[in-house]
Amino acid sequence: MDLLVESFEAGQRILATRSAAARKIHGQYLTPPTVARYMADQLGTLPKKFSILDPAVGSGMLLCAVIERLINENITAEVQIDAYEIDPILYETAASTLERAQIEAEKRGLRLNVHVHCHDYVLAETSHRQQSLFTVMSEHLQWYDFxxxxxxxxxxxxxxxxxxxxxxxxxxxxNIYTLFMALAINSLAPSGKSVFIVPRSFCSGAYFAHFRSELAQQATVERLHLFESRGQNFEEVLQENVIVTFSQRDRHTSQTTPIVISTSQNGGDIENAEPRHVPASLVLHQHDRSMFYRLPTEDNDAMILRSFDGWNGSLHGYNMEVSTGRVVAFRAEAYLALFASEDAVPLLWMQHVKSGIVRYPLVELRKPQWIQQSPDTETLLVPVLNYVLLRRFSAKEEPRRLVAGAFLSDDFLSSTVGFENHLNYIYRKQDELSDAEVKGLTALYNSALFDRYFRITNGNTQVNAAELRSLPLPPLEIIQSIGAVCMSNPLVDVDQLVLDQLFEANLIPSDLLIAEKI
Ligand SMILES: C[S@@+](CC[C@H](N)C(=O)[O-])C[C@H]1O[C@@H](n2cnc3c(N)ncnc32)[C@H](O)[C@@H]1O
Incomplete structure (x- = not known):
């Protein structure tokens, strides 16, 4: 009897009867059995006696994977199992699956003491912990080994x-997922270990800065496994997922042990994932008083991180700023036009920005490409100057995350222009970017090297202004020099040009220059 697969199938049958919207309310996406087994393996050595919690048990898969491990490894342990599930139907399934697992386990000399609670874990956990602050209950509080x-x-x-x-x-x-992680850190026994599968967003997103610093202070992140393809483990979850394994640590020490980083496309090839031991200092990165988790998953990644970490340049350092396009189409609908007219100026969309250049207007684009110039639209328009335009979103299937185009004022006759809200635009404060700076920055952003750096540090398909501001840049002379080459030779291989110039300036090691794949 394969309880793990049975529990997955039972969970899927229940969820199949629900609409996507109903599943979304409780974030119901089941872990595939291969991933559940991998996660159970990450718990490491299982002792003869331990306690374990699954705070969002679904139909019971993850705990079944742990029990399966105990049985396969002939560990005759005594185990205290706690589980929470908010959905009464999934709760019934988990309870009956775990009851059967208990009977099976007992036949093999294992003693499982299982408690499945049909409750909201967050409410139950906070009320236990808070009561304990005022009563003798704290002695009876459960601290989990896993x-x-x-x-x-x-x-x-x-x-x-x-x-x-x-x-x-x-x-x-x-987001509720980091709340679950924070509560877990809080209820782990000293040296207790936890394994979570969650979106990658907490590693770099601005909203998670406080959580990251708490995690870094209280837990040792032992391992990070990255799923590169979005939505394949959990249909409809269109973001990269990670499995993060962390153990409880004394607040007064800092993490020194290396972090094991691995990657797979999805759950199917997870068993072949090759572990890479990366110094914690390379993964945990401090920038502007904020801390980030970076995921160097490929051969050259550590070299790329070390190179970028050595650069002191940045947009602000060069008196440049990045802003988001001011024209939100549905709000400005009354002023948008499909055809040119005397009182209209160009309106640029993401589609106008393509591999280094700005192509405007586009015959094939079925969007209004002009916006009226009037007192009502004054705050929506910007003067026609030199800008670097960057798409704010990249499609899932697009080869590059950063797509930049050079907007040169000489190419436009009007005095003002509108940038739609899906674009970021970079400009120089109180002055103007030179043509060479525009071309040079555009080449850098579009290069394979910068694309790779962006992927290591960020799992998002969105390119936010904050991320562009924190992106290290080489010295301004190098940016100008790259730009000058692009101007004299528009067909130059940008990827190679960027590597050559950075290498000549001693800004990347020679190994990167000859790397076949970045
Ligand atoms: C992403 S699913 C994972 C289910 C299962 N652990 C698995 O790995 O397949 C999250 C589960 O948590 C349950 N859930 C959502 N909010 C909860 C809460 N506040 N307390 C307990 N369970 C919750 C959902 O009903 C769902 O079954």
Missing amino acids: IIANPPYFKLNSDDPRSKTSRALVGTHT
């Missing part, structure tokens, strides 16, 4: 009862 979870993911409103009740205990959380 926590294994695929928690729900969705944005949490500040007036959600879970946000309110947990704030005093673990601070403010904008």
Whole structure:
């Protein structure tokens, strides 16, 4: 009897009867069995007696994977198992699956003491911990040796009862998944270990800065496994996922042990994932008083990170700024036009920006490409100057995350221009970017080297202004020199040009210059 697969199939049958919207309310996406087994393996050595929690048990898969391990490894352990599930139907399934697992395990000399609770984990956990602050209950509080979870993911409103009740205990959380992680860190026994499968967003997103610093202070991240293809493990979850393994650590020490980084496309090839031991200092990166988790998953990645970390340049350092296009089409609808006219100026969309250049107007584009110039639109328009335009979103299948185009004022006759909200535009404050600077920055952003750096440091298909500001840049002379070559030879191979110039300036090692694949 394969309880793990049975529990997955039972869970899938239940979820198949629900609409996508209903599943989304509780973040219901099941872990495939191969991934569940991999996660159970990450718990490391299982002792003869331990406690384990799954705070969002679904139909019971992750705990079944742990029990399967105990049976396969002939460990005759005594195990205290706690599980929570908010959905009564999934709860019934988990309870009956784990009851059967208990009977099977007992036949093999294992003693499982299983408690499945049909409750909201966050509310139950915060009320236990908070009561314990005032009563003798703290002696009876459960500290777990292991926590294994695929928690729900969705944005949490500040007036959600879970946000309110947990704030005093673990601070403010904008997504329910980091709230589950924070509560887990809080209830792990000393040296207890936890494995979570969650979106990658917490590694770099601005909203998660506080959580990252708490995680770095209280836990040792032992391993990070990255799924490169979005949505293949959990249909409809269109973001990269990671499996993060962390253990409880004394607040007064900092992480020194290397972090094991691995990657696979999806759950199917996870068993072949090759582990890479990376110094914690390379993964945990401090920038502007914020901390980030970076994921160097390929051969050259450590070299790329070390190179970029050595550069002191940045947009602000060169008196440049990045802003988001001011024209939100549906709000400015009354002023948009499909055809040119005397009182209209160009309106540029993401589609006008393509591999280094700005192509405007586009015959094939079925969008209004002009916007009226009037007192009403004054705040939406910017003067025609030199800019670097960057798409704010890249499509999933697009080869590059950063897509930049050079907007040169000489190519436009009007005095002002509109940039639609899906574009970022870079300019120089109180002055203007030179043509060479525009061309040079555009080449850098479009290069394979910068694309790779961006992927190591960020799992998002969105390119935010904050991320562009924190992107290290080489010295301005190098940017200008790259730009000058692009101007004299528009067909130059940008990837190679960027590598050659950075190498000549001693800004990257020679190994990167000859690397076949970045
Ligand atoms: C992403 S699914 C994972 C289910 C299962 N652990 C697995 O790995 O397949 C998250 C589960 O948490 C449940 N859930 C959502 N919010 C919860 C809460 N506040 N407390 C307990 N369970 C919750 C959902 O109903 C869902 O079954």
